[in-house]
Amino acid sequence: MMRPMEPDQPELTSTANPRVKSVVRxxxxxxxxxxxxxxxxxxxxxxxxxxxxxxxxxxxxxxxLLRGADARAALDGLDEAGIPLRGTNETVFAKLAFGERAExxxxxxxxxxxxxADLALPAEPLVVVLEGVEKPGNLGAVLRSADGAGADAxxxxxxxxxxxxxxxxxxxxxxxxxxxxxxxxxxxxxxWLVEHGIRIVAARVDAxxxxxxxxxxxxLAIALGSEADGLTDAWRDATVEAVRLPMLGVxxxxxxxxxxxxxxxxxxxxxxxxxxxV
Amino acid sequence: MMRPMEPDQPELTSTANPRVKSVVRxxxxxxxxxxxxxxxxxxxxxxxxxxxxxxxxxxxxxxxLLRGADARAALDGLDEAGIPLRGTNETVFAKLAFGERAExxxxxxxxxxxxxADLALPAEPLVVVLEGVEKPGNLGAVLRSADGAGADAxxxxxxxxxxxxxxxxxxxxxxxxxxxxxxxxxxxxxxWLVEHGIRIVAARVDAxxxxxxxxxxxxLAIALGSEADGLTDAWRDATVEAVRLPMLGVxxxxxxxxxxxxxxxxxxxxxxxxxxxV
Numbered sequence: 001m002m003r004p005m006e007p008d009q010p011e012l013t014s015t016a017n018p019r020v021k022s023v024v025r026x027x028x029x030x031x032x033x034x035x036x037x038x039x040x041x042x043x044x045x046x047x048x049x050x051x052x053x054x055x056x057x058x059x060x061x062x063x064x065l066l067r068g069a070d071a072r073a074a075l076d077g078l079d080e081a082g083i084p085l086r087g088t089n090e091t092v093f094a095k096l097a098f099g100e101r102a103e104x105x106x107x108x109x110x111x112x113x114x115x116x117a118d119l120a121l122p123a124e125p126l127v128v129v130l131e132g133v134e135k136p137g138n139l140g141a142v143l144r145s146a147d148g149a150g151a152d153a154x155x156x157x158x159x160x161x162x163x164x165x166x167x168x169x170x171x172x173x174x175x176x177x178x179x180x181x182x183x184x185x186x187x188x189x190x191x192w193l194v195e196h197g198i199r200i201v202a203a204r205v206d207a208x209x210x211x212x213x214x215x216x217x218x219x220l221a222i223a224l225g226s227e228a229d230g231l232t233d234a235w236r237d238a239t240v241e242a243v244r245l246p247m248l249g250v251x252x253x254x255x256x257x258x259x260x261x262x263x264x265x266x267x268x269x270x271x272x273x274x275x276x277x278v
Numbered sequence: 279m280m281r282p283m284e285p286d287q288p289e290l291t292s293t294a295n296p297r298v299k300s301v302v303r304x305x306x307x308x309x310x311x312x313x314x315x316x317x318x319x320x321x322x323x324x325x326x327x328x329x330x331x332x333x334x335x336x337x338x339x340x341x342x343l344l345r346g347a348d349a350r351a352a353l354d355g356l357d358e359a360g361i362p363l364r365g366t367n368e369t370v371f372a373k374l375a376f377g378e379r380a381e382x383x384x385x386x387x388x389x390x391x392x393x394x395a396d397l398a399l400p401a402e403p404l405v406v407v408l409e410g411v412e413k414p415g416n417l418g419a420v421l422r423s424a425d426g427a428g429a430d431a432x433x434x435x436x437x438x439x440x441x442x443x444x445x446x447x448x449x450x451x452x453x454x455x456x457x458x459x460x461x462x463x464x465x466x467x468x469x470w471l472v473e474h475g476i477r478i479v480a481a482r483v484d485a486x487x488x489x490x491x492x493x494x495x496x497x498l499a500i501a502l503g504s505e506a507d508g509l510t511d512a513w514r515d516a517t518v519e520a521v522r523l524p525m526l527g528v529x530x531x532x533x534x535x536x537x538x539x540x541x542x543x544x545x546x547x548x549x550x551x552x553x554x555x556v
Contacts, residue, residue: 148527249453251452
Protein backbone atom coordinates (compact mmCIF):
# COMPACT_ATOMS: atom_id res chain seq x y z
CA MET A 1 0.00 0.00 0.00
CA MET A 2 2.88 2.31 0.84
CA ARG A 3 4.81 3.84 -2.02
CA PRO A 4 8.59 3.54 -1.55
CA MET A 5 10.34 6.43 0.18
CA GLU A 6 12.56 8.47 -2.12
CA PRO A 7 16.25 7.54 -1.81
CA ASP A 8 17.11 11.14 -0.83
CA GLN A 9 14.68 10.99 2.12
CA PRO A 10 16.23 8.61 4.63
CA GLU A 11 13.95 7.36 7.38
CA LEU A 12 13.86 9.41 10.58
CA THR A 13 15.06 7.10 13.32
CA SER A 14 16.02 9.45 16.15
CA THR A 15 13.70 11.40 18.43
CA ALA A 16 16.52 13.93 18.77
CA ASN A 17 16.20 14.86 15.08
CA PRO A 18 15.38 18.59 14.73
CA ARG A 19 12.51 17.83 12.29
CA VAL A 20 10.94 15.60 14.93
CA LYS A 21 11.31 18.30 17.56
CA SER A 22 9.72 20.93 15.33
CA VAL A 23 6.66 18.70 14.90
CA VAL A 24 6.32 18.12 18.62
CA ARG A 25 6.50 21.88 19.26
CA UNK A 26 3.37 22.33 17.11
CA UNK A 27 1.34 20.59 19.82
CA UNK A 28 1.71 23.95 21.59
CA UNK A 29 -0.76 26.71 20.69
CA UNK A 30 1.82 29.50 20.79
CA UNK A 31 4.02 27.66 18.32
CA UNK A 32 1.04 27.14 16.01
CA UNK A 33 0.23 30.84 16.18
CA UNK A 34 3.87 31.85 15.64
CA UNK A 35 4.32 29.63 12.59
CA UNK A 36 0.81 29.59 11.13
CA UNK A 37 1.10 25.80 11.01
CA UNK A 38 -0.82 22.99 12.69
CA UNK A 39 -0.72 19.18 12.86
CA UNK A 40 -3.18 16.78 11.28
CA UNK A 41 -3.34 13.34 12.89
CA UNK A 42 -5.03 10.45 11.13
CA UNK A 43 -5.81 9.24 7.64
CA UNK A 44 -9.42 10.38 7.30
CA UNK A 45 -8.55 13.82 8.66
CA UNK A 46 -5.62 14.17 6.26
CA UNK A 47 -7.68 13.00 3.30
CA UNK A 48 -10.36 15.62 4.06
CA UNK A 49 -7.71 18.35 4.36
CA UNK A 50 -6.28 17.40 0.96
CA UNK A 51 -9.78 17.31 -0.57
CA UNK A 52 -10.41 20.80 0.82
CA UNK A 53 -7.23 22.18 -0.74
CA UNK A 54 -5.43 22.80 2.56
CA UNK A 55 -1.70 23.44 2.00
CA UNK A 56 0.31 20.54 3.44
CA UNK A 57 4.02 21.19 4.03
CA UNK A 58 5.09 17.62 4.67
CA UNK A 59 3.84 14.35 6.05
CA UNK A 60 5.46 11.93 8.47
CA UNK A 61 4.61 8.33 7.74
CA UNK A 62 5.08 5.17 9.75
CA UNK A 63 4.57 2.46 7.15
CA UNK A 64 4.01 -0.32 9.67
CA LEU A 65 1.00 1.52 11.20
CA LEU A 66 -0.84 2.35 7.96
CA ARG A 67 -4.24 0.67 7.64
CA GLY A 68 -7.33 0.87 5.51
CA ALA A 69 -8.93 2.77 2.67
CA ASP A 70 -8.55 6.24 4.20
CA ALA A 71 -4.78 5.82 4.53
CA ARG A 72 -4.60 4.62 0.94
CA ALA A 73 -6.69 7.56 -0.30
CA ALA A 74 -4.63 10.03 1.73
CA LEU A 75 -1.36 8.66 0.30
CA ASP A 76 -2.74 8.79 -3.23
CA GLY A 77 -3.79 12.41 -2.72
CA LEU A 78 -0.40 13.32 -1.28
CA ASP A 79 1.34 11.60 -4.16
CA GLU A 80 -0.76 13.45 -6.74
CA ALA A 81 -0.06 16.78 -5.06
CA GLY A 82 3.67 16.04 -4.86
CA ILE A 83 3.76 16.58 -1.08
CA PRO A 84 6.97 15.31 0.56
CA LEU A 85 6.68 12.21 2.72
CA ARG A 86 9.16 11.46 5.52
CA GLY A 87 9.41 7.88 6.69
CA THR A 88 9.75 7.24 10.42
CA ASN A 89 10.19 4.19 12.56
CA GLU A 90 7.63 3.37 15.25
CA THR A 91 9.65 4.93 18.08
CA VAL A 92 9.90 8.27 16.32
CA PHE A 93 6.27 8.11 15.23
CA ALA A 94 5.08 7.53 18.80
CA LYS A 95 6.81 10.80 19.68
CA LEU A 96 5.19 12.70 16.78
CA ALA A 97 1.69 11.34 17.08
CA PHE A 98 -0.95 12.17 19.65
CA GLY A 99 -3.06 9.56 21.38
CA GLU A 100 -3.64 6.01 20.35
CA ARG A 101 -5.42 6.37 17.01
CA ALA A 102 -2.61 7.92 15.00
CA GLU A 103 -2.90 5.57 12.02
CA UNK A 104 0.65 6.14 10.82
CA UNK A 105 0.18 9.64 9.40
CA UNK A 106 0.96 13.08 10.88
CA UNK A 107 1.02 16.13 8.61
CA UNK A 108 2.25 19.68 9.03
CA UNK A 109 -0.35 21.95 7.42
CA UNK A 110 -0.85 25.68 7.00
CA UNK A 111 -3.68 27.07 9.12
CA UNK A 112 -6.41 28.36 6.77
CA UNK A 113 -7.68 31.94 7.16
CA UNK A 114 -10.36 32.41 9.80
CA UNK A 115 -11.13 36.04 8.99
CA UNK A 116 -14.85 36.88 8.99
CA ALA A 117 -14.26 39.01 5.88
CA ASP A 118 -13.09 35.92 3.98
CA LEU A 119 -16.35 33.98 4.49
CA ALA A 120 -18.35 33.58 1.28
CA LEU A 121 -22.02 32.92 1.96
CA PRO A 122 -24.95 31.86 -0.25
CA ALA A 123 -28.09 34.01 -0.55
CA GLU A 124 -29.96 32.46 2.41
CA PRO A 125 -27.20 31.17 4.64
CA LEU A 126 -27.62 28.83 7.58
CA VAL A 127 -24.82 29.73 9.98
CA VAL A 128 -23.78 28.35 13.37
CA VAL A 129 -22.38 30.82 15.89
CA LEU A 130 -20.58 29.17 18.79
CA GLU A 131 -19.60 31.51 21.59
CA GLY A 132 -16.76 31.07 24.07
CA VAL A 133 -15.96 27.49 23.13
CA GLU A 134 -13.04 26.22 25.21
CA LYS A 135 -12.80 22.45 24.75
CA PRO A 136 -11.39 21.34 21.39
CA GLY A 137 -13.54 18.21 21.65
CA ASN A 138 -16.72 20.27 21.85
CA LEU A 139 -15.77 22.45 18.89
CA GLY A 140 -14.88 19.35 16.88
CA ALA A 141 -18.20 17.69 17.72
CA VAL A 142 -20.18 20.83 16.76
CA LEU A 143 -18.28 20.91 13.46
CA ARG A 144 -19.38 17.32 12.75
CA SER A 145 -23.00 18.33 13.37
CA ALA A 146 -22.62 21.47 11.22
CA ASP A 147 -21.05 19.46 8.42
CA GLY A 148 -23.74 16.78 8.48
CA ALA A 149 -26.58 19.31 8.39
CA GLY A 150 -24.85 21.31 5.67
CA ALA A 151 -24.34 24.54 7.61
CA ASP A 152 -22.90 27.23 5.34
CA ALA A 153 -20.43 28.39 8.00
CA UNK A 154 -19.42 28.09 11.61
CA UNK A 155 -18.40 31.34 13.27
CA UNK A 156 -16.62 31.10 16.62
CA UNK A 157 -17.35 34.16 18.77
CA UNK A 158 -14.56 34.91 21.25
CA UNK A 159 -13.30 31.31 21.22
CA UNK A 160 -10.90 30.12 23.92
CA UNK A 161 -9.24 27.53 21.71
CA UNK A 162 -7.55 27.92 18.33
CA UNK A 163 -9.91 26.60 15.66
CA UNK A 164 -7.30 24.41 13.96
CA UNK A 165 -6.01 22.94 17.20
CA UNK A 166 -4.95 19.34 16.35
CA UNK A 167 -7.55 18.05 18.83
CA UNK A 168 -10.30 20.03 17.06
CA UNK A 169 -9.21 18.51 13.75
CA UNK A 170 -9.29 15.05 15.27
CA UNK A 171 -12.62 15.44 17.13
CA UNK A 172 -14.21 16.88 14.00
CA UNK A 173 -13.09 13.79 12.02
CA UNK A 174 -11.61 16.26 9.55
CA UNK A 175 -14.92 18.06 8.90
CA UNK A 176 -13.17 21.22 10.17
CA UNK A 177 -11.79 21.39 6.61
CA UNK A 178 -15.24 21.04 5.03
CA UNK A 179 -17.18 23.70 6.95
CA UNK A 180 -16.36 27.36 6.14
CA UNK A 181 -14.95 28.68 9.39
CA UNK A 182 -14.25 32.06 10.98
CA UNK A 183 -13.42 33.49 14.38
CA UNK A 184 -13.85 37.00 15.79
CA UNK A 185 -14.68 38.77 19.06
CA UNK A 186 -18.38 38.46 19.91
CA UNK A 187 -19.18 42.11 19.17
CA UNK A 188 -17.69 41.83 15.71
CA UNK A 189 -19.63 38.65 15.03
CA UNK A 190 -22.86 40.29 16.12
CA UNK A 191 -22.21 43.36 13.94
CA TRP A 192 -21.30 41.13 10.98
CA LEU A 193 -24.58 39.20 11.29
CA VAL A 194 -26.61 42.42 11.44
CA GLU A 195 -24.71 43.88 8.50
CA HIS A 196 -25.43 40.79 6.40
CA GLY A 197 -29.12 40.73 7.32
CA ILE A 198 -28.82 37.38 9.10
CA ARG A 199 -31.52 36.76 11.72
CA ILE A 200 -30.28 35.34 15.03
CA VAL A 201 -31.92 32.50 16.95
CA ALA A 202 -30.21 31.80 20.26
CA ALA A 203 -30.41 28.46 22.08
CA ARG A 204 -30.97 29.05 25.79
CA VAL A 205 -32.06 26.62 28.47
CA ASP A 206 -34.21 29.36 30.04
CA ALA A 207 -36.03 30.36 26.82
CA UNK A 208 -39.83 30.06 26.81
CA UNK A 209 -40.31 29.33 23.09
CA UNK A 210 -39.76 25.80 21.77
CA UNK A 211 -37.46 25.62 18.75
CA UNK A 212 -40.22 23.98 16.69
CA UNK A 213 -42.40 27.08 17.13
CA UNK A 214 -40.08 29.51 15.33
CA UNK A 215 -39.47 30.05 11.63
CA UNK A 216 -35.98 28.74 10.83
CA UNK A 217 -36.08 29.66 7.13
CA UNK A 218 -34.26 32.51 5.41
CA UNK A 219 -30.84 33.91 6.32
CA LEU A 220 -30.33 32.51 9.79
CA ALA A 221 -27.68 32.18 12.49
CA ILE A 222 -28.15 29.65 15.28
CA ALA A 223 -26.21 30.91 18.31
CA LEU A 224 -24.97 28.44 20.92
CA GLY A 225 -22.98 29.02 24.10
CA SER A 226 -20.28 26.97 25.73
CA GLU A 227 -21.46 23.98 27.74
CA ALA A 228 -20.23 25.44 31.00
CA ASP A 229 -21.64 28.94 30.70
CA GLY A 230 -24.22 29.15 27.89
CA LEU A 231 -24.52 32.34 25.85
CA THR A 232 -23.48 35.65 27.37
CA ASP A 233 -25.87 38.58 27.65
CA ALA A 234 -24.44 39.98 24.42
CA TRP A 235 -27.05 37.72 22.77
CA ARG A 236 -30.02 39.04 24.76
CA ASP A 237 -30.61 41.83 22.24
CA ALA A 238 -34.27 42.52 21.35
CA THR A 239 -33.57 41.39 17.77
CA VAL A 240 -32.46 37.93 18.94
CA GLU A 241 -35.08 35.19 19.32
CA ALA A 242 -34.35 32.81 22.18
CA VAL A 243 -35.45 29.20 21.79
CA ARG A 244 -35.05 26.07 23.83
CA LEU A 245 -34.98 22.37 23.21
CA PRO A 246 -37.59 20.91 25.53
CA MET A 247 -35.84 18.76 28.12
CA LEU A 248 -38.20 15.89 28.89
CA GLY A 249 -35.98 13.89 31.25
CA VAL A 250 -33.93 14.50 34.38
CA UNK A 251 -31.13 16.60 32.86
CA UNK A 252 -31.42 20.29 32.08
CA UNK A 253 -29.22 20.47 28.99
CA UNK A 254 -27.86 18.43 26.11
CA UNK A 255 -24.37 18.24 24.73
CA UNK A 256 -23.82 21.36 22.59
CA UNK A 257 -23.12 19.29 19.45
CA UNK A 258 -26.46 17.54 19.97
CA UNK A 259 -28.30 20.85 20.42
CA UNK A 260 -26.63 22.15 17.26
CA UNK A 261 -27.69 19.12 15.23
CA UNK A 262 -31.33 19.15 16.39
CA UNK A 263 -31.66 22.86 15.55
CA UNK A 264 -29.83 22.62 12.21
CA UNK A 265 -31.76 19.57 11.01
CA UNK A 266 -35.04 21.23 12.03
CA UNK A 267 -33.97 24.29 10.01
CA UNK A 268 -33.24 22.03 7.04
CA UNK A 269 -36.63 20.34 7.43
CA UNK A 270 -38.45 23.68 7.52
CA UNK A 271 -36.54 24.81 4.45
CA UNK A 272 -37.73 21.71 2.62
CA UNK A 273 -34.16 20.79 1.81
CA UNK A 274 -33.39 17.82 3.99
CA UNK A 275 -32.46 15.98 0.80
CA UNK A 276 -29.00 16.78 -0.54
CA UNK A 277 -29.00 19.01 -3.61
CA VAL A 278 -28.18 16.93 -6.72
CA MET B 279 -21.16 22.54 53.51
CA MET B 280 -19.92 19.17 54.73
CA ARG B 281 -21.74 17.61 57.68
CA PRO B 282 -19.33 16.31 60.30
CA MET B 283 -18.24 12.67 60.02
CA GLU B 284 -19.61 10.41 62.72
CA PRO B 285 -17.11 9.78 65.50
CA ASP B 286 -17.29 6.01 64.91
CA GLN B 287 -16.27 6.54 61.27
CA PRO B 288 -12.65 7.61 61.38
CA GLU B 289 -11.25 9.10 58.21
CA LEU B 290 -9.63 6.68 55.75
CA THR B 291 -6.03 7.77 55.44
CA SER B 292 -4.28 4.72 53.99
CA THR B 293 -4.50 3.42 50.44
CA ALA B 294 -3.73 -0.03 51.91
CA ASN B 295 -7.08 -0.01 53.75
CA PRO B 296 -9.23 -2.99 52.62
CA ARG B 297 -12.27 -0.72 52.06
CA VAL B 298 -10.21 1.38 49.68
CA LYS B 299 -9.05 -1.70 47.82
CA SER B 300 -12.61 -3.04 47.47
CA VAL B 301 -13.65 0.24 45.83
CA VAL B 302 -10.75 0.17 43.40
CA ARG B 303 -11.62 -3.42 42.40
CA UNK B 304 -15.06 -2.20 41.25
CA UNK B 305 -13.35 -0.37 38.36
CA UNK B 306 -13.10 -3.88 36.90
CA UNK B 307 -16.13 -5.24 35.05
CA UNK B 308 -15.81 -8.78 36.41
CA UNK B 309 -15.86 -7.48 39.97
CA UNK B 310 -18.97 -5.40 39.20
CA UNK B 311 -20.69 -8.47 37.77
CA UNK B 312 -19.59 -10.67 40.68
CA UNK B 313 -20.85 -8.24 43.33
CA UNK B 314 -23.76 -6.57 41.53
CA UNK B 315 -22.23 -3.24 42.57
CA UNK B 316 -20.84 -0.29 40.62
CA UNK B 317 -19.20 3.06 41.34
CA UNK B 318 -20.73 6.49 40.87
CA UNK B 319 -18.24 9.34 40.44
CA UNK B 320 -19.36 12.94 40.76
CA UNK B 321 -21.95 15.02 42.54
CA UNK B 322 -24.52 15.45 39.77
CA UNK B 323 -24.37 11.75 38.94
CA UNK B 324 -24.82 10.78 42.59
CA UNK B 325 -27.69 13.22 43.04
CA UNK B 326 -29.50 11.73 40.03
CA UNK B 327 -28.96 8.21 41.35
CA UNK B 328 -30.46 9.17 44.70
CA UNK B 329 -33.41 10.89 43.00
CA UNK B 330 -34.01 7.71 40.99
CA UNK B 331 -34.10 5.56 44.10
CA UNK B 332 -30.90 3.66 43.37
CA UNK B 333 -29.66 1.75 46.41
CA UNK B 334 -26.40 3.29 47.65
CA UNK B 335 -24.29 1.15 50.00
CA UNK B 336 -21.86 3.83 51.11
CA UNK B 337 -20.19 7.00 49.93
CA UNK B 338 -16.56 8.07 50.15
CA UNK B 339 -16.16 11.79 50.64
CA UNK B 340 -13.16 14.05 50.39
CA UNK B 341 -14.35 17.21 52.12
CA UNK B 342 -11.64 19.44 50.65
CA LEU B 343 -12.73 18.61 47.07
CA LEU B 344 -16.47 19.24 47.49
CA ARG B 345 -17.81 22.11 45.39
CA GLY B 346 -21.10 23.58 44.29
CA ALA B 347 -24.83 23.05 44.45
CA ASP B 348 -24.83 19.47 43.13
CA ALA B 349 -22.47 18.32 45.88
CA ARG B 350 -24.64 20.05 48.48
CA ALA B 351 -27.80 18.45 47.05
CA ALA B 352 -26.15 15.03 46.93
CA LEU B 353 -25.03 15.29 50.56
CA ASP B 354 -28.49 16.42 51.65
CA GLY B 355 -30.02 13.46 49.84
CA LEU B 356 -27.55 11.02 51.39
CA ASP B 357 -28.20 12.48 54.82
CA GLU B 358 -31.96 12.14 54.42
CA ALA B 359 -31.61 8.52 53.29
CA GLY B 360 -29.23 7.70 56.16
CA ILE B 361 -26.52 6.43 53.83
CA PRO B 362 -23.14 5.99 55.51
CA LEU B 363 -20.43 8.50 54.56
CA ARG B 364 -16.74 7.65 54.87
CA GLY B 365 -14.32 10.55 55.06
CA THR B 366 -11.04 10.25 53.15
CA ASN B 367 -8.00 12.42 52.75
CA GLU B 368 -6.93 13.62 49.29
CA THR B 369 -4.33 10.86 48.80
CA VAL B 370 -6.85 8.11 49.43
CA PHE B 371 -9.49 9.86 47.36
CA ALA B 372 -7.15 10.15 44.37
CA LYS B 373 -6.85 6.36 44.51
CA LEU B 374 -10.66 5.85 44.70
CA ALA B 375 -11.69 8.36 42.09
CA PHE B 376 -11.42 8.12 38.34
CA GLY B 377 -10.16 10.96 36.17
CA GLU B 378 -9.85 14.58 37.04
CA ARG B 379 -13.46 15.59 37.66
CA ALA B 380 -14.15 13.53 40.74
CA GLU B 381 -15.67 16.35 42.81
CA UNK B 382 -14.99 14.70 46.15
CA UNK B 383 -17.68 11.99 45.99
CA UNK B 384 -17.49 8.31 45.00
CA UNK B 385 -20.36 5.99 45.86
CA UNK B 386 -20.79 2.22 45.85
CA UNK B 387 -24.23 1.50 44.40
CA UNK B 388 -26.26 -1.59 43.56
CA UNK B 389 -26.63 -2.16 39.84
CA UNK B 390 -30.33 -1.82 38.95
CA UNK B 391 -32.07 -4.63 37.03
CA UNK B 392 -31.60 -4.53 33.27
CA UNK B 393 -34.01 -7.37 32.48
CA UNK B 394 -36.27 -6.69 29.49
CA ALA B 395 -39.15 -8.23 31.40
CA ASP B 396 -38.82 -5.52 34.06
CA LEU B 397 -39.37 -2.61 31.64
CA ALA B 398 -42.69 -0.86 32.16
CA LEU B 399 -43.82 1.03 29.06
CA PRO B 400 -46.61 3.52 28.39
CA ALA B 401 -49.27 2.86 25.72
CA GLU B 402 -47.39 4.40 22.80
CA PRO B 403 -43.76 4.07 23.79
CA LEU B 404 -40.82 5.77 22.10
CA VAL B 405 -37.89 3.41 22.61
CA VAL B 406 -34.23 3.61 21.59
CA VAL B 407 -32.53 0.34 20.64
CA LEU B 408 -28.75 0.57 20.57
CA GLU B 409 -27.01 -2.47 19.13
CA GLY B 410 -23.47 -3.65 19.85
CA VAL B 411 -22.39 -0.55 21.75
CA GLU B 412 -18.81 -0.94 22.95
CA LYS B 413 -17.58 2.44 24.16
CA PRO B 414 -19.00 3.57 27.52
CA GLY B 415 -18.70 7.18 26.31
CA ASN B 416 -20.99 6.50 23.35
CA LEU B 417 -23.60 4.75 25.48
CA GLY B 418 -23.47 7.60 27.99
CA ALA B 419 -23.92 10.20 25.26
CA VAL B 420 -26.88 8.33 23.72
CA LEU B 421 -28.45 8.17 27.18
CA ARG B 422 -28.18 11.97 27.48
CA SER B 423 -29.97 12.33 24.13
CA ALA B 424 -32.62 9.77 25.12
CA ASP B 425 -33.18 11.52 28.43
CA GLY B 426 -33.48 14.96 26.85
CA ALA B 427 -36.00 13.80 24.26
CA GLY B 428 -37.95 11.85 26.87
CA ALA B 429 -37.44 8.35 25.45
CA ASP B 430 -39.48 5.83 27.42
CA ALA B 431 -36.63 3.31 27.45
CA UNK B 432 -33.22 2.49 26.06
CA UNK B 433 -32.68 -1.16 25.20
CA UNK B 434 -29.11 -2.27 24.56
CA UNK B 435 -29.02 -5.17 22.09
CA UNK B 436 -25.97 -7.41 22.54
CA UNK B 437 -23.95 -4.65 24.22
CA UNK B 438 -20.20 -5.04 24.60
CA UNK B 439 -20.02 -2.91 27.75
CA UNK B 440 -21.90 -3.24 31.04
CA UNK B 441 -24.65 -0.62 31.15
CA UNK B 442 -23.77 0.67 34.60
CA UNK B 443 -20.05 0.87 33.89
CA UNK B 444 -18.77 3.88 35.92
CA UNK B 445 -17.70 5.55 32.65
CA UNK B 446 -21.24 5.19 31.26
CA UNK B 447 -22.63 6.78 34.41
CA UNK B 448 -20.16 9.63 34.09
CA UNK B 449 -20.61 10.20 30.33
CA UNK B 450 -24.38 10.13 30.76
CA UNK B 451 -24.12 12.87 33.42
CA UNK B 452 -26.20 10.55 35.60
CA UNK B 453 -29.10 10.35 33.11
CA UNK B 454 -28.45 6.58 33.06
CA UNK B 455 -30.52 6.58 36.26
CA UNK B 456 -33.37 8.53 34.66
CA UNK B 457 -33.94 6.50 31.48
CA UNK B 458 -35.55 3.05 31.90
CA UNK B 459 -32.84 0.68 30.74
CA UNK B 460 -32.57 -2.95 29.63
CA UNK B 461 -30.08 -5.23 27.90
CA UNK B 462 -30.58 -8.50 26.02
CA UNK B 463 -29.20 -10.42 23.05
CA UNK B 464 -30.33 -8.88 19.74
CA UNK B 465 -32.73 -11.71 18.88
CA UNK B 466 -34.49 -11.38 22.20
CA UNK B 467 -34.78 -7.62 21.76
CA UNK B 468 -36.26 -8.07 18.30
CA UNK B 469 -38.76 -10.65 19.54
CA TRP B 470 -39.70 -8.43 22.49
CA LEU B 471 -40.42 -5.48 20.17
CA VAL B 472 -42.59 -7.63 17.88
CA GLU B 473 -44.41 -9.11 20.85
CA HIS B 474 -45.21 -5.63 22.20
CA GLY B 475 -46.37 -4.33 18.81
CA ILE B 476 -43.59 -1.78 18.62
CA ARG B 477 -42.72 -0.69 15.05
CA ILE B 478 -39.00 -0.53 14.26
CA VAL B 479 -37.31 2.29 12.37
CA ALA B 480 -33.62 1.61 11.77
CA ALA B 481 -31.04 4.36 11.14
CA ARG B 482 -28.71 3.30 8.33
CA VAL B 483 -26.28 5.41 6.32
CA ASP B 484 -27.25 3.43 3.18
CA ALA B 485 -31.04 3.86 3.55
CA UNK B 486 -32.89 5.61 0.73
CA UNK B 487 -35.69 7.18 2.79
CA UNK B 488 -35.07 10.42 4.68
CA UNK B 489 -36.12 10.28 8.34
CA UNK B 490 -38.48 13.22 7.82
CA UNK B 491 -40.47 11.18 5.29
CA UNK B 492 -41.59 8.45 7.69
CA UNK B 493 -44.31 8.44 10.32
CA UNK B 494 -42.64 8.43 13.73
CA UNK B 495 -45.85 8.35 15.75
CA UNK B 496 -47.35 5.44 17.65
CA UNK B 497 -45.43 2.66 19.44
CA LEU B 498 -41.96 3.07 17.98
CA ALA B 499 -38.40 1.82 18.41
CA ILE B 500 -35.53 3.74 16.83
CA ALA B 501 -32.69 1.26 16.20
CA LEU B 502 -29.11 2.50 16.03
CA GLY B 503 -25.88 0.59 15.48
CA SER B 504 -22.45 1.07 16.94
CA GLU B 505 -20.37 3.84 15.36
CA ALA B 506 -17.80 1.42 14.03
CA ASP B 507 -20.12 -1.14 12.46
CA GLY B 508 -23.66 0.22 12.17
CA LEU B 509 -26.61 -2.14 12.61
CA THR B 510 -26.20 -5.84 11.83
CA ASP B 511 -28.35 -7.61 9.25
CA ALA B 512 -30.61 -8.81 12.03
CA TRP B 513 -32.36 -5.42 11.52
CA ARG B 514 -32.88 -5.86 7.76
CA ASP B 515 -36.17 -7.66 8.31
CA ALA B 516 -38.99 -6.69 5.93
CA THR B 517 -40.93 -5.26 8.87
CA VAL B 518 -38.15 -2.78 9.68
CA GLU B 519 -38.17 0.61 7.97
CA ALA B 520 -34.66 1.92 7.22
CA VAL B 521 -34.15 5.69 7.32
CA ARG B 522 -31.17 7.94 6.98
CA LEU B 523 -30.17 11.37 8.12
CA PRO B 524 -29.16 13.25 4.99
CA MET B 525 -25.46 14.02 5.16
CA LEU B 526 -24.98 17.36 3.45
CA GLY B 527 -21.26 17.86 4.08
CA VAL B 528 -18.05 15.91 3.61
CA UNK B 529 -18.58 13.24 6.27
CA UNK B 530 -20.74 10.17 5.81
CA UNK B 531 -22.03 9.77 9.34
CA UNK B 532 -22.77 11.62 12.56
CA UNK B 533 -21.94 10.72 16.13
CA UNK B 534 -24.50 8.11 17.26
CA UNK B 535 -25.75 10.31 20.11
CA UNK B 536 -26.40 13.09 17.58
CA UNK B 537 -28.28 10.72 15.26
CA UNK B 538 -30.33 9.52 18.23
CA UNK B 539 -31.27 13.07 19.24
CA UNK B 540 -32.27 14.21 15.75
CA UNK B 541 -34.52 11.17 15.29
CA UNK B 542 -36.02 11.32 18.78
CA UNK B 543 -36.77 15.05 18.64
CA UNK B 544 -38.33 14.61 15.18
CA UNK B 545 -40.49 11.83 16.63
CA UNK B 546 -41.52 14.18 19.47
CA UNK B 547 -42.33 16.93 16.97
CA UNK B 548 -44.49 14.61 14.88
CA UNK B 549 -46.27 13.43 18.01
CA UNK B 550 -47.10 17.04 18.82
CA UNK B 551 -45.52 16.66 22.22
CA UNK B 552 -42.30 18.61 22.02
CA UNK B 553 -43.55 20.51 25.04
CA UNK B 554 -43.07 18.74 28.36
CA UNK B 555 -46.28 17.27 29.79
CA VAL B 556 -47.46 19.40 32.72
